[in-house]
Amino acid sequence: MRHGKRDTLPSAGRFLLTGSANLMTLPLVADSLAGRMETLALYPFSQSEIHHQTTCWLDAVFAGNIPVAAEPLLGEALTEAVLCGGYPEALTRTNPRRRQTWHQQYLDALIQRDVQEIANIDKLGQLPLIWASNRLKRVLKSPKLQFVDSGLLASLRGLTSDTLKRDRSLFGGLLETFVYAELLKHTTWAEADYQILYYRDADQYEVDFVVENRAGELIGVEVKASATLTEKDLRGLKRLAVLAGESLQMGIILYDGTEAMPLGEKLWAVPLSSVWGTYPT
Template sequence: MTSSASPRHIIDRKVRPLVETALDDTRVVLIVGPRQAGKTTLARQLSGDDRPYITLDDAGALGAARADPVGFVRGLDRAIIDEVQRVPELMLAIKESVDQNEEPGRFLLTGSANIATVPAIADSLAGRMATISLLPFAQSEIRSTPGRLLDRLFAGEDPVAGKETVFGDELIALVLRGGYPEVLRRTTASRRSAWLEDYVAQILDRDVRDIANIDQLDRLPRLLEVLAEHSGQLVNHSSFGAALGLSSVTAQKYVAILERLFLVRTLVPWSSNRLSRLIKTPKLHFLDSGLLATMREDEADVLGEDRTRFGALLESFVVSELLKLASWSERRVSFSHYRTKDQDEVDVVIEDRRGRVIGIEVKASATVRPQDFRGLRQLQEAVGDRFVRGLVLHDHDRVTPFGEKLQAAPLSILWSM
């Protein structure tokens, strides 16, 4: 199956069953994710005569909601409200409504900013709202493959390469495209980049105003460019701020805003009482590799020759794919990264509620050496029996064992399993 989406073909979203189940037993369901990731398409599929669709991108609906949030909600028995972050005051009105009528499935909300992280909103709807993430297309959604890698690894299965591995130039092309539906509909790199540039400009011009009051809005585009060159590296707010004439505190605030808008994601450092030389700094990634490539002006021919530059792009791609797999996984997992002061590292540490750990290292090269497992071996020793698997994902088509519970595997297992 090709890795591009037809404009008329609706790709099944793997979180849809989770949304439907939540609507059966929870009063409010919130789908959060970046703009143009497919939230509206999914929400409309769940609309009907008994659950009308309302978007706050409509000027009339937006004005009515802002003028009288309580009255706006009072007239609704069940509804889908799209882009609810544009009127945060609606959340308190929704709380009042669902406290009076506790039937499940009353409100399906979507948000292009993670308003569920705002303490006042999270507290007001605690116990009343289920939050489900919807990111741009995962490769397993595009290719209609199971997308059960995390569940299968935690169940103790060995990695399997699959029949249709992707590597070399095809892998570079896939990473450059990313997962935004509108990007996948465009057949040339220039058209994809043009859409992504417009997309970023619109988000930074409009959506930031909905969730934050900042004085130097004009600095955000340049900040995003700076972050793009630091993707896959440790967060350094002082360095980010210095490049723009901002204080470290202000830079930290602005990065947090970009994270709430689902443009970037930071991975917290993994910690253990058994290891004392761990770096305690988060690591920065972009949530879409196509967007990151556009911000960095990366091109396929250059990345084919400069594997170091491709490596940073590839790592963010893998992190994004893993987050997507986790969004519909049967298990609740957390993500972090491992790095010591001696520069030994594991790019992604995935831990389930039982404390069991999977470590994933990403390499852009086709060749994997024993020393590439140094960080994974340290992690394995630190967690002992809780260590489930250590993988080096790389540009290859075969699985190669490197020790007990340690393998090098093709990147394509992210969607082939």
């Protein structure tokens, strides 16, 4: 877990771009500093940190212990958490408009100063378009482009609580980003090493996240922005279970509810708030 004061200056390390292209390449230095330096990725606060929980969701699930949602966020409360994101400076601004202003200023400073100094990238005006779009080809167990902060993404897209009330379909992608960021942050304090991937096959079966450990064991994670589930919600996880066989440890649907429910062999519906929950007693 990471505690203490955080800098307020823009930092490229607060973004993670997964995929084959690395837009932010550090400039070459004469000395590699091998063995004399350690690189730490500084992410926004996780919900576990915000709610003062120390459970690693990934370690627990791979061990077969689904955490209990100690402080459930449901409905509008979950929407608000997603819109806020995890940047400490944004979290101190309770007014949504002020929070959006901070996000936009942060992004402007990142593009105009940090990215230009670090990478000397041409066509900086196109960079927000690269981050905002997600048209990468989706392939089996392939990484994909993701934001590490749902609040920043919401501000960039102009999404507010009122917007999401008028069109709930906009919330699904935003919630997926929120969950991705939470899982990513958990990898930084997990006991084991994990890789977060994405599954989609030629028959259009897909799973939002496939997490793999060093032993090749997998868990599948689907994200649903509703309190009710249907058989259709299981189709991707069931296909993954057939292909993965014994490698699949568990398939989980994270949903906007309060109860953990078995849905079949190795398949569970789990409250989304379990991600920052506590170990079951």
